[in-house]
Amino acid sequence: MPQEKQAGMVVLTEVGRLREVVAAARGQGKRIGLVPTMGALHEGHLSLVRASKAECGLSVVSIYVNPTQFGPSEDLDRYPRNLESDLDQLRGCGAEVAFVPSNQTMYPEGCSTWVEPGEVAGPWEGECRPGHFRGVATVVLKLLNMVQPDVAYFGQKDYQQARVVRKMVDDLNVPVAIHTCPTVREPDGLAMSSRNRYLDSDARQKALVLWRSLCVARETAARGERDAATIVARMRKTILAAEGASIDYAALADPETLAPVVRVDHPAVALVAVNIDGTRLIDNLVIAPP
Ligand code: AMP
Numbered sequence: 009m010p011q012e013k014q015a016g017m018v019v020l021t022e023v024g025r026l027r028e029v030v031a032a033a034r035g036q037g038k039r040i041g042l043v044p045t046m047g048a049l050h051e052g053h054l055s056l057v058r059a060s061k062a063e064c065g066l067s068v069v070s071i072y073v074n075p076t077q078f079g080p081s082e083d084l085d086r087y088p089r090n091l092e093s094d095l096d097q098l099r100g101c102g103a104e105v106a107f108v109p110s111n112q113t114m115y116p117e118g119c120s121t122w123v124e125p126g127e128v129a130g131p132w133e134g135e136c137r138p139g140h141f142r143g144v145a146t147v148v149l150k151l152l153n154m155v156q157p158d159v160a161y162f163g164q165k166d167y168q169q170a171r172v173v174r175k176m177v178d179d180l181n182v183p184v185a186i187h188t189c190p191t192v193r194e195p196d197g198l199a200m201s202s203r204n205r206y207l208d209s210d211a212r213q214k215a216l217v218l219w220r221s222l223c224v225a226r227e228t229a230a231r232g233e234r235d236a237a238t239i240v241a242r243m244r245k246t247i248l249a250a251e252g253a254s255i256d257y258a259a260l261a262d263p264e265t266l267a268p269v270v271r272v273d274h275p276a277v278a279l280v281a282v283n284i285d286g287t288r289l290i291d292n293l294v295i296a297p298p
Contacts, residue, residue: 017099019106023154026107030066030155033104038065042157042184044148047071048088048202049097052192056161057101059189068105068155069098072114077143088205107155114150122146126179128266129172132279133290136256141172148173152184160184165191165199167277167292168266191291193219199291211285214250218280221246221258222293225278229295234271236260239278247282256281256288263294272297 020026030040041060045053049071060067071094078084091108098106122142129141152160162170170188177186192200197219198212207215221243228239243258260269260276269276275296282289 017095017103017106019095019108021108021110021113023109023113026068026105026154029105030068033066036065039159040064040155040157041067042151042155042160043067043069043103044151044160044162045069045071046073046087046202047094048090048205049094050192050200050202050204052163052165052200054097054101055192056163056189057098057103059187060159060161061102063159063187064157066104067102068107068157069103070107070109070151070155072107072109072147072151074114074143074147075111076115076146077140079137079139082137083203083206088202107151114147123149123176123180125172125176128168128175131266131268132257132259132261133168133281136281141169144169145172145176149176149180149182152177152182157184159187161187161189163191164188164292165201166290167279171264171266197223199289201289203287203289206287207284211287214253214284215282215287215289217247217250217253217284218282218289218291221280222278222291222295225260226293226295229272229276230298232298234273234297236269236272236276239272243278243280247280250284252285254283256283258282260295 041064043056043060057069073087075084123145125141125145134141174186198215224242224246225239228242233239240258247253247255258280260278262269263275263277275294277292277294279292
């Protein structure tokens, strides 16, 4: 794709040019923000771009469907891609740079070094999607090295991913601040996700059980229930009320380590991954005892 300049936003595909644009902005004393995405942008993504715009003089948004974080039987081939609409939305938000690398740019032939995240990547998504966080950590570190931002923005929607990224940055002394932004939801509570595009109207309705189950967890804990198994049982019942819903996991975990908790004596994160008519959705909510 040719490099183009459109209405104030530059669309870049090569690392060399990206580094020049970032260096010029840094030379003007600007803070650099990075928002990594896989495109098919929605308000959740745009909230991260706005957070970056509020804090940084140059906001780089990467759009790259990273093949190494998809398992062999996952939805890489059919993952929604709509570059023109994505670029329009980014222009609307005032992003300065869209970075849209090719597979060849991200993983040139012979590329053979990986980031292997530790324990925080073990349970939940780590168990259901072997190799997923290795792919995520690797591509995020590569993007951080390409852009060298002051701040990188991630969504709470992918709670475990944000933890994995923070831990990687701490463990590997990457000089960047990680900001985690709240989950943006539809008015009825469904967390915005590119994969919501897979849902027909029936599945869209059923998908509300994820948010409902998290609210049940929050309310049950707020009423004083401390036993995690009891709370999780109520979450599962709420999810399984949707015909055809199948649970990958419904759990309460430590907000830092993501290890399962037995009692909710401190804040915990409620995590759910549910298949609705063939679409796998995840959501989470931090809950606390009264
Ligand atoms: P993705 O394109 O799905 O890889 O997401 C790119 C970034 O947007 C990740 O940091 C996500 O956590 C974040 N994100 C996705 N959906 C939402 C949402 N509904 N609210 C806030 N952030 C989100």
